[in-house]
Amino acid sequence: MPRPELLVLTGPTAPGVEDFVTRIRALDPDAAVLHHDLRDVGAGLVHRRLRTRHDDVTTTVELAHGCVSCTLREDLLPQLHALAAPGGPARIVLHLDPVLEPEQVCWAxxxxxxxxxxxxxxxxxxxVVAVVDAGTWLADATGDATLPARGCPELPDDERTVAQVAVGQAEFADLIVLTGTADAWERARLDAVLARLVPGAPRLPVRELDDRVFLASAVRRGRPADVHAALLRGSPPLDADCGVRLVVFSARRPFHPGRLHDALDVLLDGVVRARGRLWLATRPDAVLWLESAGGGLRVGHAGDWLDGAGDEAWEAASAERRAIASLGWHPRFGDRAQDVVVLAHDADPDEIDAALRGALLTDAELAAGPGAWSALPDPFGWWHTDPCSPAADAVAGTDGRSEEEH
Structure with missing residues (x-):
């Protein structure tokens, strides 16, 4: 007996998203649409709405801990299990609340x-299908507004920006559905950004919605990427278009932590997205993961380099990670390297490259050796935010990494 299909829908609360739900139900009237409204989750309440061909029922659920992970574990996941039981719908649409990022939900x-x-x-x-408003998404994805400032629920210990959520939703999509309106120039810039941010996802105007929305030929299929995998996925264009360009930065010497801390400001203005692996001189064993969107940036621990980690670590690594490490193995530094990809829409790529390159150890510092490197001032904690915050608690990412907001 075939399993029911599950489609994850993500995007902001907007008429365009509701229009999408209406259109997908017209394409398949028997599809069930499940949505958890988190606007009152801070008060321990979640409003669950389930739409089927014959019913439209909203239920208020009380969660003792009032948190998103409890919502997933205690109600959303059990509801999906119930819908997937024999006799249930052949297709389920999981419509995510606007504050949820699909990568974390798919991991669950x-x-x-x-x-x-x-x-x-x-x-x-x-x-995953992401609904993108052509007239507002790029401004959201490059700004620094907080979620509460946009009327989103204020969740405990949640310092994400609108940009971080908007970019995370679109970047994880198998299909982008475009709503709203934009002039020719705005649409061209948006297309240039999306072609580089999520090259494997087709873009489909909502008015042209058809059976392609059911993702028969999707590539990612909700599988989170490994932070140790290749950073350029799906062969994005490397040339410039409408001022939008990918900057690929690589180096085989460690960063000076203090100079890197100062240099990261170059990623917070005129940049849509930055992602990559970092090697700090003060932390010879640790892989750090950098991820930015608009005016928000996170740096977190992503495990250890394979060099010196032993045979068990090598065997546990993915085949892709082992291949990347082997092809780039350095006689002194092993697989340690700097690899960062920056998607700039209104920044000078040469300035980005120069700022990051200037944060590397100089020849003299490199020659001083690891003993001297360990004494360098290191402003990075294992959790760090930008704009810098005095304190934050470590959390686990979808792939087991702990994050620092910078």
């Missing part, structure tokens, strides 16, 4: 057990 679908099984064991996870 794939890994969190409910009564001994995951949701992904019970359904055919087709992938």
């Amino acid at each position: 679908l794939l890994h969190v057990l409910v009564d001994g099984t995951t949701v992904a064991d019970e359904v055919d996870l087709r992938g």
Whole structure:
């Protein structure tokens, strides 16, 4: 018996998203649409709405801990298990609240057990559809507004910006559905950004919505990427278009932590997205993961370099990571390297490259050796925010990394 298909829908609260839901239900009237409204999650309440061919029922659920992870574990995942049971709908649309990023939710679908099984064991996870407003998305994705400033619920210990959520939603998509209006120049710039941010995802105007939305040929299918995988996925264009360009930065010497801390400001203005692996002179074993969107940036621990980690670490690494390490192995530094990809829309690529290159150890500092490097001032904690905040608590990322907001 075939498993029901599960489609994950993400995007802001907007008429365009509701229009999408209406259109997808017209394409498949038997599809069930499940949505958890988190506007009152801070008060311990979640409003669950389930739409089927015959019913439209909203239920208020009380969660003792009033947090997003509790919502997933205690209500959303069990609801999906119930819908996937024999006799249920052949297609389920999981419509995410605007503050949720699909990568974290898909990780939960794939890994969190409910009564001994995951949701992904019970359904055919087709992938993620992101609704993007052509007239507002780029401004949102490059700004520094906080979620509460946009009327989103203020969740405990949540310092994400609108840009971080907007970029995270679009970047993880298997299909982009475009709503809203934009003039020719705005649309051209948006297309240039999306072609480089998420090159594997087709873009489809909502008015042309058809069976392609069911993701029969999706590539990612909700699978989170490994932070140790290749940074350029899906062969994005490397040339400039409408002022939009990818900057690929690589180096085989460590960063001076103090100079890098200062240089990161170059990624917070005129940049849509930056992602990459960092090697600090003060932390010879640690891989740090950098991720920015608009005016928000996070740096976090992503495990250790394979060099010196032992045979077990090498065997546990993915085949792609082992291949990347082997091809670039350095006789002195092993697989340690700087690899950062920056998607700039209104910044000088040469200035970005120069700022990052200037943060590397100089020849004299490199020659001083690891003993001298360990004494360098290091402003990075294992959790760090930009704009810098005095304190924050470590959290686990979808791939087990702990993050620092910078």
